[in-house]
Amino acid sequence: MSSSAAPLIGITTSYQEGEQRLSHAYIQAIEQAGGIPMIIPMLASANAMQQVASRLDGLIISGGPAVMEGLVGDLPDGLSEPAPERVHADRWILGLMWEQRKPVLGICYGMQLLNAWTGGTIYGDVELQRQHTHPHSHHRGATTHAISVAPNSTLAQLLSSDSFSVNTRHFQAVASLGDGFRISARSPDGVIEAIEHVNGIAWGVQFHPERMGNTMQPLFR
Helix, strand or coil: CCCCCCCEEEECCEEECCEEECCHHHHHHHHHCCCEEEECCCCCCHHHHHHHHHHCCEEEECCCCCCCCCEECCCCCCCCCCCHHHHHHHHHHHHHHHHCCCCEEEECHHHHHHHHHCCCEEECCHHHHCCCCCCCCHHHCCCEEEEEECCCCHHHHHHCCCEEEEECCCCCEEEECCCCEEEEEECCCCCEEEEEECCCCEEEECCCHHHCHHHHHHHHC
16 A cells, blocks of 8 residues: 555455445445445355455445354343355455454454454343343343453554443354453443453444444444
8 A cells, every 4th residue: 555545445345145245334334444345255165355455455344143162151042143145255354354454343143253253252141141230232232231342452542432322233242352352341241342362453332433423433433
């Protein structure tokens, strides 16, 4: 990328009924932050996927269904397993970006995938499996909740604050951290809401910053 070019940011998608699907909010968030969004195609050719990764300056792993790797307990009704096509494509592009040490932001499912990919575990239903956990899904009446940001984290530096109100849209949550990850935010009931890797290129948030307007624009910038 030249010094004057906007960064090219890849975004993964869901896969349903033979179609790749993505909320337009991700596109808007990246464009507003000065980046050029690029939807990652689910390719069959390793050479083609390598060429896609080589052109990217960063990657967002978007929200999605359940993460099955490192799963602790059962999934709740209403939370589906991911399509094999998505699992394969997400792991493929993530591995290539990791090898090239390019930044990756995981959102909701994306954060859980990052954690499981590095050996961590994921609650199938955090509300049922972890004591004193409040509802974290809008399907169970949750709306927003506060998070406390670790003062020395990258998240705190980016957002210039140690507390925020965020949206609440998940059943699953991180149970144990993957190798190299540390906690950068928690909700009041102790659920892990953000993580960051010691390699300085990977971050994850459990909430959906693309739905939060200007408050979370620094994450995308």
